[in-house]
Amino acid sequence: MNYIFAFAIGLGFAAGLRSLTPPAVVAWATHLGWLNLNNSPLAFMGSIITVVIFSILALFELFVDLQPSTPKRTAPVPLGARILMGGLCGACLCAASNQSLFIGAILGAVGGVIGAFAGYEIRRRLVAALHIKDIFVALLEDLVAIGLACFFVSR
Numbered sequence: 001m002n003y004i005f006a007f008a009i010g011l012g013f014a015a016g017l018r019s020l021t022p023p024a025v026v027a028w029a030t031h032l033g034w035l036n037l038n039n040s041p042l043a044f045m046g047s048i049i050t051v052v053i054f055s056i057l058a059l060f061e062l063f064v065d066l067q068p069s070t071p072k073r074t075a076p077v078p079l080g081a082r083i084l085m086g087g088l089c090g091a092c093l094c095a096a097s098n099q100s101l102f103i104g105a106i107l108g109a110v111g112g113v114i115g116a117f118a119g120y121e122i123r124r125r126l127v128a129a130l131h132i133k134d135i136f137v138a139l140l141e142d143l144v145a146i147g148l149a150c151f152f153v154s155r
Contacts, residue, residue, distance in 0.1 A: 003155075004097045005107055011093055011152045012086030012108035016073070016115015018065070018145035019081040022089045024058035025149035027051045034153060035096040042092050042101070062142050066135055073116045086112025093152065 015022045023045075029035045030046035037043045044050055064070055071078055090108020091101045119141060126137045 004094060004099055005103070007152045007155060008090035008093045008104045008107040009111040009114075010148060011089040012111020013115035013118075014111075014145045014148040014152070015086035015089055015108065016082045016112045016117070017119040017141055017148075018058070018061060019073075019078070019085045019112075020054060020058040020061045021142075021145045022149040023085050024051075024054035025146070025153055026089050026092045027054045029153040030092070030096075035092060037092060037095055040095040040101070042088075042095050045092055065138055065142070072120065074120055079113070079116055082112040082116045083109045084112075086110075086115070089149075 011022050011026070026035065027045050027050045030037050031048065031051045035045075037045055073079065073082065087105040087109035090111065091105040093108070094104025095101050123134070123137050123141055126132075127134050130137075
């Protein structure tokens with residue numbers, strides 16, 4: 001079951017790239033029965049209300065990220081959101097595997113920090129090295145965050 005802990009970090013990493021995409025994927029996975037959070041404090045993640053809210057917020061985040069006025073993800077508030085959402089996702093993944101919610105939350109939060117700083121640096125360096133507009137790398141990063149989140153919840 002050690003891979004669950006690695007997946008919790010990975011899901012947190014995805015939250016570091018896009019804070020609301022992984023919770024939306026986790027909510028959908030729970031709603032569709034891919035993750036079993038019944039009889040856990042996180043069972044609310046499978047409700048249709050949670051699915052709708054996180055889906056709308058994730059779509060809004062994908063749009064807002066493309067705006068030049070969006071603050072850096074390493075600023076206190078955006079970083080806090082990534083830590084919180086990474087922790088939530090990590091806890092959900094561990095709860096679905098009958099592992100410690102606390103450990104999952106810590107691992108997901110750590111993954112959120114790593115993803116935020118690594119994602120920021122990679123994006124900044126790619127834009128500079130390839131001499132392309134930031135929007136192209138941002139769209140690629142959106143796809144990576146979605147793909148990683150789907151990968152980790154489907155395993």
